[in-house]
Amino acid sequence: MNKAKLLLGPGPSNANQRVLDAMSAPLIGHLDPEFLEVMAAIKEMLQRTFQTRNHLTFAVSAPGSAGMETCLVNLLDPGDEALICVHGVFGNRMSDIVERCGAKLIRVDAPWGEPVDPLQVKDALEKCNPKLVAIVHAETSTGVLQPLEEISKMVHEAGSLLVVDAVTSFCGTTLKIDDWGIDAVYSGSQKCLSAPPGLSPVSFSERAVEVVHNRKSKVQSWFLDLSLVSNYWQGAKRAYHHTAPVSSMFALKEALTLVVEEGLENRYARHWQAHELLKSGMESLGFELLVKQGFRLPMLNAIKLPDHIDDAAVRKQLLDDYGIEIGAGLGDFAGKVWRIGLMGENARPESVDRLLTAIKEIS
Amino acid sequence: MNKAKLLLGPGPSNANQRVLDAMSAPLIGHLDPEFLEVMAAIKEMLQRTFQTRNHLTFAVSAPGSAGMETCLVNLLDPGDEALICVHGVFGNRMSDIVERCGAKLIRVDAPWGEPVDPLQVKDALEKCNPKLVAIVHAETSTGVLQPLEEISKMVHEAGSLLVVDAVTSFCGTTLKIDDWGIDAVYSGSQKCLSAPPGLSPVSFSERAVEVVHNRKSKVQSWFLDLSLVSNYWQGAKRAYHHTAPVSSMFALKEALTLVVEEGLENRYARHWQAHELLKSGMESLGFELLVKQGFRLPMLNAIKLPDHIDDAAVRKQLLDDYGIEIGAGLGDFAGKVWRIGLMGENARPESVDRLLTAIKEIS
Numbered sequence: 185m186n187k188a189k190l191l192l193g194p195g196p197s198n199a200n201q202r203v204l205d206a207m208s209a210p211l212i213g214h215l216d217p218e219f220l221e222v223m224a225a226i227k228e229m230l231q232r233t234f235q236t237r238n239h240l241t242f243a244v245s246a247p248g249s250a251g252m253e254t255c256l257v258n259l260l261d262p263g264d265e266a267l268i269c270v271h272g273v274f275g276n277r278m279s280d281i282v283e284r285c286g287a288k289l290i291r292v293d294a295p296w297g298e299p300v301d302p303l304q305v306k307d308a309l310e311k312c313n314p315k316l317v318a319i320v321h322a323e324t325s326t327g328v329l330q331p332l333e334e335i336s337k338m339v340h341e342a343g344s345l346l347v348v349d350a351v352t353s354f355c356g357t358t359l360k361i362d363d364w365g366i367d368a369v370y371s372g373s374q375k376c377l378s379a380p381p382g383l384s385p386v387s388f389s390e391r392a393v394e395v396v397h398n399r400k401s402k403v404q405s406w407f408l409d410l411s412l413v414s415n416y417w418q419g420a421k422r423a424y425h426h427t428a429p430v431s432s433m434f435a436l437k438e439a440l441t442l443v444v445e446e447g448l449e450n451r452y453a454r455h456w457q458a459h460e461l462l463k464s465g466m467e468s469l470g471f472e473l474l475v476k477q478g479f480r481l482p483m484l485n486a487i488k489l490p491d492h493i494d495d496a497a498v499r500k501q502l503l504d505d506y507g508i509e510i511g512a513g514l515g516d517f518a519g520k521v522w523r524i525g526l527m528g529e530n531a532r533p534e535s536v537d538r539l540l541t542a543i544k545e546i547s
Numbered sequence: 548m549n550k551a552k553l554l555l556g557p558g559p560s561n562a563n564q565r566v567l568d569a570m571s572a573p574l575i576g577h578l579d580p581e582f583l584e585v586m587a588a589i590k591e592m593l594q595r596t597f598q599t600r601n602h603l604t605f606a607v608s609a610p611g612s613a614g615m616e617t618c619l620v621n622l623l624d625p626g627d628e629a630l631i632c633v634h635g636v637f638g639n640r641m642s643d644i645v646e647r648c649g650a651k652l653i654r655v656d657a658p659w660g661e662p663v664d665p666l667q668v669k670d671a672l673e674k675c676n677p678k679l680v681a682i683v684h685a686e687t688s689t690g691v692l693q694p695l696e697e698i699s700k701m702v703h704e705a706g707s708l709l710v711v712d713a714v715t716s717f718c719g720t721t722l723k724i725d726d727w728g729i730d731a732v733y734s735g736s737q738k739c740l741s742a743p744p745g746l747s748p749v750s751f752s753e754r755a756v757e758v759v760h761n762r763k764s765k766v767q768s769w770f771l772d773l774s775l776v777s778n779y780w781q782g783a784k785r786a787y788h789h790t791a792p793v794s795s796m797f798a799l800k801e802a803l804t805l806v807v808e809e810g811l812e813n814r815y816a817r818h819w820q821a822h823e824l825l826k827s828g829m830e831s832l833g834f835e836l837l838v839k840q841g842f843r844l845p846m847l848n849a850i851k852l853p854d855h856i857d858d859a860a861v862r863k864q865l866l867d868d869y870g871i872e873i874g875a876g877l878g879d880f881a882g883k884v885w886r887i888g889l890m891g892e893n894a895r896p897e898s899v900d901r902l903l904t905a906i907k908e909i910s
Contacts, residue, residue, distance in 0.1 A: 407609065429743065509576045
């Protein structure tokens with residue numbers, strides 16, 4: 185049994201003991217009425233935390249990347265156009281999946297570390313007619329918080345669906361699926377929700393469900409096919425599709441219960457307070473944040489690495505000597521930034537203090 | 548916290564307390580060297596339990612159906628021929644996935660409740676040139692144990708790959724990946740391995756890996772693409788692909804440790820002993836087994852339902868009053884058979900006694 189480490193990377197974050205305890209409850213069957221109640225509770229709490237009335241709201245039985253794939257493979261038929269906004273690793277990943285769907289990829293690229301400018305989307309929409317526009321709300325690779333409301337209006341005026349990656353933002357900063365007109369959203373269990381990794385909460389608007397119903401071809405993935413999965417998650421029949429990860433769902437239910445008990449606004453505020461503490465602490469140690477003011481994520485802080493810091497060595501020392509994990513740079517930012525996560529259970533002054541003290545001692 | 552039920556359905560089976568305790572250990576990062584050691588231990592124990600030296604042996608971060616899809620989407624290019632043996636629900640599911648791959652499906656059908664006759668496969672192989680032949684070793688929907696060695700020879704003589712569904716047989720009855728010439732195999736964590744559901748152990752022969760390397764097109768699933776996943780599971784780089792379900796992997800490691808401690812032969816024998824006890828007990832109560840002698844699975848017993856038994860009512864009473872879950876019939880067998888699982892932790896005389904006593908009292 186390992187001693188608890190403080191997980192301040194890009195996820196997983198630490199889970200509350202209540203979540204770990206719930207997960208280790210004795211197993212029950214995936215069609216047991218008792219488990220169907222767990223699923224119903226998860227759905228209801230996901231609707232509350234996503235701030236949506238979407239009927240098709242559930243957790244994909246696989247990590248966030250499978251949630252991403254669920255959204256794209258169900259909404260795209262071969263030959264469809266998809267406009268993907270790319271400003272980091274996860275926009276790239278969406279582009280890759282779009283091509284694997286046999287859809288026509290149109291990209292809008294912004295420099296890494298900056299948000300996508302709504303005007304770029306507007307220009308692109310004048311030149312194509314995409315079935316969907318997809319964008320990352322919280323780019324975990326860069327620490328950018330992407331404003332969505334203006335883009336959402338443009339997307340709907342163009343008659344397209346809006347798909348949003350909320351893997352890192354969900355339960356950590358404001359995310360309003362219905363008010364913002366998001367048609368498909370996916371997240372992960374292991375970030376600001378602080379459940380163990382392995383599940384991907386998703387939600388689909390009625391418009392998106394309609395598109396899925398009117399597909400010309402079968403969804404290329406049997407496992408992720410919403411027309412099959414939804415028969416297990418909703419309706420009277422509860423048809424067997426796959427064997428649900430029962431223990432992980434126990435954990436997800438308890439993690440959502442903690443969010444609901446705390447209240448979304450309180451939880452968001454706690455993430456922003458921890459972020460402010462980290463920001464001023466790191467700045468006083470001579471570090472700079474990568475992302476400009478106004479577009480910074482509270483739960484994922486990209487910190488520029490000064491030349492005198494040996495990236496890998498310091499991260500190793502933090503992990504080995506202090507039991508603190510922080511994240512390395514990804515893609516273009518490998519070796520150039522640290523990614524410091526203050527997610528869910530870890531978005532607290534104690535986490536920030538422990539990290540700042542350690543960095544002070546090391547550097 | 549729910550009181551432990553006795554899970555004698557088609558899975559999940561009950562997990563050992565050691566497995567539940569391991570799962571609830573504090574989380575660590577999915578790139579933490581400590582977690583990479585967990586992955587290495589899982590790989591090594593999967594090689595032992597699959598009885599293979601296959602380098603590409605790991606656990607897919609999703610349930611058995613995703614393991615099935617992993618095997619098929621990686622090995623098939625659009626236009627390839629695939630010969631699928633169907634004698635129950637899971638052969639049908641493979642056929643469905645083959646079509647979603649854009650491959651040409653050729654089916655060999657056997658009556659539900661019977662194994663596929665090697666001669667059927669021989670005949671079919673004379674009329675086509677499939678890239679792979681896929682077959683279910685343990686049909687969980689019918690309780691049939693499919694002999695594989697003779698079919699394996701034919702498949703390789705025809706120059707095809709052999710893909711095997713071992714979801715229910717793995718760790719419960721003899722399964723020799725290398726000796727039997729199986730090129731791709733997938734299983735599930737929640738059956739005879741008695742870990743919680745959510746992971747799918749898989750293994751690929753060098754021949755299969757070669758086929759994946761020589762694909763003409765990208766794998767249609769990003770999440771299941773072996774060329775990407777394998778960079779996380781093996782090699783020095785351990786490249787980030789998706790966030791692994793850390794807690795579920797802790798559980799899988801402990802469940803595999805229990806199998807290795809017990810020894811495969813002992814574990815197989817324990818499953819057969821429990822099966823014999825159940826068989827004679829049920830027969831003495833007037834029930835008949837669906838599958839003929841010699842082709843019965845030890846861990847999944849399909850029992851014919853006499854007319855006077857009210858299927859759903861008795862199963863509900865077993866669950867509500869006795870805390871025992873058994874499985875309903877699937878597909879063609881809905882309402883006609885019970886599926887009694889004696890898997891992993893539950894393949895013990897105590898489980899059989901508890902069930903027989905309850906059925907005696909109810910009927």
